[in-house]
Amino acid sequence: MPKMNLSHFEAAFLFSLFASVVLGIVTKKTDRDRLYYGSYCFVCFLGALFGIGWVMRLGHG
Amino acid sequence: MATKETTPDKPKMPPINVWAGPVLVGWIVPGGGHFLLKRPGRGALLLVSITLMFLLGLMTRGMMFTPQSGDLLTTVINYGGFIGDLASGALYLVAMMFGYSQPDMAGAVHDYGTKFLVTAGLLNILAMVDAYEIAAERKS
Numbered sequence: 001m002p003k004m005n006l007s008h009f010e011a012a013f014l015f016s017l018f019a020s021v022v023l024g025i026v027t028k029k030t031d032r033d034r035l036y037y038g039s040y041c042f043v044c045f046l047g048a049l050f051g052i053g054w055v056m057r058l059g060h061g
Numbered sequence: 062m063a064t065k066e067t068t069p070d071k072p073k074m075p076p077i078n079v080w081a082g083p084v085l086v087g088w089i090v091p092g093g094g095h096f097l098l099k100r101p102g103r104g105a106l107l108l109v110s111i112t113l114m115f116l117l118g119l120m121t122r123g124m125m126f127t128p129q130s131g132d133l134l135t136t137v138i139n140y141g142g143f144i145g146d147l148a149s150g151a152l153y154l155v156a157m158m159f160g161y162s163q164p165d166m167a168g169a170v171h172d173y174g175t176k177f178l179v180t181a182g183l184l185n186i187l188a189m190v191d192a193y194e195i196a197a198e199r200k201s
Contacts, residue, residue, distance in 0.1 A: 004120035011173040018110040022184040025103050026191040029200055
């Protein structure tokens with residue numbers, strides 16, 4: 001199995017993408033709602049990623 | 062005059078032969094339950110997402126949890142993590158069959174890998190629940 005090095009951003013981005021796809025599929029009943037909710041989850045993940053990232057950056061000074 | 066309370070009826074549990082197959086296949090192969098229930102689009106998306114997440118966990122050398130007792134926190138983390146890993150089905154079984162073993166190492170990449178492995182299993186549990194609901198005709 002090849003080894004892989006990911007940055008924090010790459011790892012969190014991929015995690016968000018895959019988790020959002022699954023959450024979108026399993027939670028809603030129509031394809032339109034699935035697409036909407038999956039996108040919503042992805043945006044929330046990325047918002048948390050950048051938001052918490054900046055909080056840590058500012059907290060460190 | 063007494064009024065009769067109207068509470069919504071709980072949906073009845075469907076017979077086991079209706080849902081056991083899709084749920085079991087969904088455990089072994091992520092998205093397999095959806096394929097069995099003729100939802101190939103959703104099954105393919107689940108298969109690709111969960112498998113890629115698991116493979117990323119392996120490639121970043123994430124740790125597989127083993128059942129281990131100790132204090133409460135150690136027990137919860139190790140048993141919970143083991144259940145999460147095991148929920149990936151064939152992916153976990155094949156990785157263990159080929160002797161995948163990675164000690165818990167310091168470092169962000171390994172830590173992400175461990176989370177990827179557990180999360181792949183947890184997402185597969187969600188996919189199995191979805192397959193159950195489709196088999197029980199609670200969902201299309």
